[in-house]
Amino acid sequence: xxxxxxxxGGLVKPGGSLRLSCAASGFTxxxxxxxxxxxxxxxxxxxxxxxxxxxxxxHYADSVKGRFSVSRDNSKNSxxxxxxxxxxxxxxxxxxxREAGHSGYDALDHWGQGTLVTVSS
Amino acid sequence: AIQMTQSPSSLSASVGDTVTIxxxxxxxxxxxxxxxxxxxxxxxxxxxxxxxxLHSGVPSRFFGSGSGTxxxxxxxxxxxxxxxxxxxxxxxxxxxxFGPGTKVEVK
Numbered sequence: 001x002x003x004x005x006x007x008x009g010g011l012v013k014p015g016g017s018l019r020l021s022c023a024a025s026g027f028t029x030x031x032x033x034x035x036x037x038x039x040x041x042x043x044x045x046x047x048x049x050x051x052x053x054x055x056x057x058x059h060y061a062d063s064v065k066g067r068f069s070v071s072r073d074n075s076k077n078s079x080x081x082x083x084x085x086x087x088x089x090x091x092x093x094x095x096x097x098r099e100a101g102h103s104g105y106d107a108l109d110h111w112g113q114g115t116l117v118t119v120s121s
Numbered sequence: 122a123i124q125m126t127q128s129p130s131s132l133s134a135s136v137g138d139t140v141t142i143x144x145x146x147x148x149x150x151x152x153x154x155x156x157x158x159x160x161x162x163x164x165x166x167x168x169x170x171x172x173x174x175l176h177s178g179v180p181s182r183f184f185g186s187g188s189g190t191x192x193x194x195x196x197x198x199x200x201x202x203x204x205x206x207x208x209x210x211x212x213x214x215x216x217x218x219f220g221p222g223t224k225v226e227v228k
Contacts, residue, residue, distance in 0.1 A: 045157075059215040062216065065196065105212050105213070106124075107155040107167050107170035107210075108167060109170075109176065113164055113166055117196070
């Protein structure tokens with residue numbers, strides 16, 4: 001079965017950096033577009049970033065553009081999110097999510113359990 | 122970016138009730154919309170894609186409809202496990218945008 005397991009969250013000071021990882025299993029990882037979605041405590045869902053199966057197509061939310069960088073290693077079935085210049089408003093639970101199809105414009109059919117990022121001095 | 126709105130923001134209902142949630146896009150998105158359920162402390166789960174396609178394993182009491190700018194999610198015969206927050210998400214373009222959510226609470 002599809003499994004997505006995030007790691008790398010934690011407490012970081014404003015201006016600091018953190019790298020999130022997502023280990024995928026149960027499907028052919030390289031065939032699927034992957035996204036990062038976040039949810040601040042008690043708030044709604046926010047799409048953060050997306051990467052195509054071969055890594056050639058990448059999009060970011062304006063709120064993280066220039067600070068976050070998404071990448072993937074298909075040989076290791078791994079997705080990463082490098083987060084730099086972190087701000088308080090980046091504090092959230094970060095979900096690793098698989099897109100259902102192969103077009104990049106599909107629903108999000110599998111979600112990890114999330115990893116918590118807290119940005120605070 | 123396309124703005125998504127949802128109404129109501131919350132509603133109170135009883136087991137067995139039928140509830141309807143509305144999602145509106147700031148511009149036409151054809152039928153490129155999904156609905157997600159999030160139970161407290163859990164990750165969201167896909168209910169419906171392409172506005173009306175029930176995701177595998179989702180009970181048939183969930184029904185999605187709409188196209189263009191106006192969409193609805195109807196839950197017929199509310200069950201205890203359906204008390205949750207529901208989000209719509211447009212799949213039409215980037216940046217992807219979610220609605221603010223509708224919380225379905227026990228009356």
